Amino acid sequence: MRRWMAIDVGQTTVRVRTSWTSEVITAPGFHDPAADPVAAAFGAVRPILAAFAGSMIDDVPVVLAIGHTGLPEPAEGLDAVAKLILAELPVVSEVRLFPDAVTAHAGALSGRAGVVVAAGTGTVCLGVDSAGRAARVDGVGHLVGDAGSAYDLGRAGLRQAVWHQERREAASALYEAARRHLLDDLDLGDDLGASLRRLCWLPDRVKLVAAFARPVIDSAQAGDQVAARLVGQAAADLAATVRACAALIEPAAEDRRIACVGGMFASDALAQPFRAALDLADWRVVPADGTVLDGTVLLAGDSPGLHASLGHFRKGS
Structure with missing residues (x-):
């Protein structure tokens, strides 16, 4: 059984959908990054990860796709965020990070x-x-x-x-x-x-x-x-x-x-x-066709298709 979690991190609201619940969860959005953009980007999703940790099955891996309005640049910063997520939730088998422009594109045009x-x-x-x-x-x-x-x-x-x-x-x-x-x-x-x-x-x-x-x-x-x-x-x-x-x-x-x-x-x-x-x-x-969150769900699927080169991917151990 393949499981996924999709998180849309916007400036106003964070929205979450998973393969094991039908409910869309919301949380406060992402503020301007502080001196450490990696910590700020990770901090926007950490409460969500903690809230869902109890509903995850340890031996069923989860693909986590995130569309984020405040991802750090360059790639080293993205990889640092992905590593923090994997350390926080070992059940995650792969982290896929995308700018919110990419998830918006994927959702709107399927x-x-x-x-x-x-x-x-x-x-x-x-x-x-x-x-x-x-x-x-x-x-x-x-x-x-x-x-x-x-x-x-x-x-x-x-x-x-x-x-x-x-x-x-x-x-x-x-x-x-x-x-x-x-x-x-x-x-x-x-x-x-x-x-x-x-x-x-x-x-x-x-x-x-x-x-x-x-x-x-x-x-x-x-x-x-x-x-x-x-x-x-x-x-x-x-x-x-x-x-x-x-x-x-x-x-x-x-x-x-x-x-x-x-x-x-x-x-x-x-x-x-x-x-x-x-x-x-x-x-x-x-x-x-759909929303930014719909695009994030799509990019959590088997293949990100046209958008594969527009994200940062990091597999867990």
């Missing part, structure tokens, strides 16, 4: 070639052709990348709210939305500027800023022109990311498919202008 853009808290786009050659665009983190992500849009919305308070911008519904988000929902004080300064020191600041993307989209759908402009810019940025990725690979005509995953595409307020801005006549946008 292991087939094409381009997948994932826009949630962050943004990354991965293209893979039928020979397994890959190209990645963005996914470099919130400091300089993640264009069109929830963090990017949330930050833009908060900036507009501050500029309104400073009389640099015209009135917008985003000002009151930001006050509700920071002062009421997060209870960060009674002043917008002071609450934003406090936000900068919180360990989960990326997630909290990204959460403001939803009020920005809601304001755009309600007719606020400032919010609509910000959502339109996010859509244009995501379209540019996909175009850049598509230009870096040369798939066969039948493999020129694009799938979109992540919470940013859940609203037509962004999805429709994204499609309009895409401008790739010889490509087709297809519905995503």
Whole structure:
């Protein structure tokens, strides 16, 4: 009997599925790595391993596949994480580590070639052709990348709210939305500027800023022109990311498919202008077959297929 465990480590949530339970388990997501990225990456999955240790049968090996948003680089760091996992759970026969862009791609296209853009808290786009050659665009983190992500849009919305308070911008519904988000929902004080300064020191600041993307989209759908402009810019940025990725690979005509995953595409307020801005006549946008966790499950299977060269594999003793 072959057993597997699939873990999707995102910035907001960790999700787990196994071959011996039907339930999807969730846990808090991965924060920015500390001074030791290996310890941080391992620390994100260690509580999950401990929670499932009691349900594993000692003489039945488990293949563990992990899609992780915070894997260390280069390969030595990946191998160090894999060794820590094997030491923690000797019943694991093999560890397969993949960047979350790879698991998103595998899940959205069921292991087939094409381009997948994932826009949630962050943004990354991965293209893979039928020979397994890959190209990645963005996914470099919130400091300089993640264009069109929830963090990017949330930050833009908060900036507009501050500029309104400073009389640099015209009135917008985003000002009151930001006050509700920071002062009421997060209870960060009674002043917008002071609450934003406090936000900068919180360990989960990326997630909290990204959460403001939803009020920005809601304001755009309600007719606020400032919010609509910000959502339109996010859509244009995501379209540019996909175009850049598509230009870096040369798939066969039948493999020129694009799938979109992540919470940013859940609203037509962004999805429709994204499609309009895409401008790739010889490509087709297809519905995503599955989630990032579905992709991790697929890559825990007998063969990772096109994605085999995009992961790090370490067998147990």
